[in-house]
Amino acid sequence: MPITAEFEYVKPKDMDEALRVFSLYKDKARALAGGTDLIVHLKEGLAKPEVVVDLKALKELSGFGLKGSALRIGALATFAELIASPLIKTKFPVLWEASQTVASVGVRNRATVAGNICSAVPSADSAPALALYEAEVLVRGRNGERRIPIGGWFTGPKKTALLPDEIVTCVELKLPAKKHGGCYMKLARYEGEDLAQGGVAVLALADNTYRVAVCALGPVPGRCPKTEAVLNGNKLSDKVLAQAKEAILKEISPIGDIRSSKEYRLHMAQIMLERSLGHAVTRLFGKGPAYGTENIA
């Protein structure tokens, strides 16, 4: 299907040039990295930019690396690059596990983490992991740089805190100070590529604290502080798990849609919370299913 919308294409050679285009065109400019969402939106008329700004020549936006306890993931880094990285696998295993659930190889070779959170669909697979690792989104406009905590990034379905004249330069994650195990559990209609019916990510840390985040279970992905409060300081007894499963129902608000009913999502959120906590704790002690293998059954 050809794209019927008309637009100009520019590929800035440096950041200044890119920012000039965005300050000039504002919401009439759209950033292009992997394009796996943008091209669909152009075809379907959901995006009608006057100019498409290809960021792929901006070398400072590519790659990723750990500096101290901060992992900077450049806006051009693809899911395939993260999956191929031993650093991500060993230090940020929940992000590694979540990355493998994003679409399929041919999409992950192009699709970026930054693009995933800029598209900001409620089912964004990378979002719960970013929330667990206390990510901040670094954005730049002509007036300088801003750091936006991931908790304030998603402002609604397909909406973010990014201003029209800004671009995302990188996402910065914090390496947990304590030893930890984790899990990203994705519920889908079948194995293979599908959008999440629901996703639950957890971290279990060596000091008996826990982090819980979800996607596709409400208008925006994010942390579940009430559930965490129930869990924190406790071993996972039947009683604590039962309380946590009650708590999570108070902080998710799933809809019913083509992929699942609301009731099924509410039910499965509790099941996934219990199972993912179980995996996270066994992984904390070096056991449990290997990261990236089937974990929901």
Added chain:
Amino acid sequence: MKKHNIQFRLNGEKIAIEVEPNDVLLDVLRGRLGIKSPKVGCDRGDCGTCTVLLDGKTIRSCLALAVEADGAELVTLEGANSSRKWTQKLQKKFHEKNAFQCGFCAPGVILSATELLETNPKPSEHEIKEAIAGNLCRCTGYEPIVEAIAETVKGK
């Protein structure tokens, strides 16, 4: 719209072509360059029939602007057949195992399998399934495809 003069290598051959900003790579390959192995399927990245190799990696050519290919190395099944180590072996095994029926998905599946074997020449069955999870086949039920890829590796 301002047209763009772009250059890239397509199956080893130098191509110089003028494209519009809104030309989709798949449409330029099929409509203007006579490359017919990538197919128009879902046209939104779900089915994998439009798969091509861009700088050695499979991508959805329905989800790339043609202008993005400037300076790239593009390989389709037409070229992979002679330039990539595993492609022809896969094709022979697919033929032998009757691993396609209508054939619409086959170019994409074979390129995905080519990419897999280039990075992981000893894949498990799970890794094979994961590698072709983005290539939908509505004929075979996938079993002969997975078998054909597994047997290609064994060199049977």
